Amino acid sequence: MSDPDLQLRAYLDAVEDFECVDVLAAVERFRQGEVKEVNKAYCPSTAQLCDEVRYRKQMREIMARAGVKPGQLIIQ
Numbered sequence: 575m576s577d578p579d580l581q582l583r584a585y586l587d588a589v590e591d592f593e594c595v596d597v598l599a600a601v602e603r604f605r606q607g608e609v610k611e612v613n614k615a616y617c618p619s620t621a622q623l624c625d626e627v628r629y630r631k632q633m634r635e636i637m638a639r640a641g642v643k644p645g646q647l648i649i650q
Contacts, residue, residue: 589623596627
């Protein structure tokens with residue numbers, strides 16, 4: 575999209591049903607260039623963003639079941 579306001583609205587609409595912590599984690603991974611499946615020269619599509627948000631949620635839930643607290647080092 576060429577209109578930034580419309581793009582932002584599309585992103586917000588796409589993630590409105592997700593937990594904020596998962597959305598923030600996904601956005602941070604995109605911002606840092608850590609999402610491998612996307613072209614870093616372009617903004618992600620709403621579908622790509624939602625995929626990463628779902629993946630972040632899945633990882634957070636797996637870590638919680640394993641008893642890992644947020645911010646806790648896994649490997650020491």
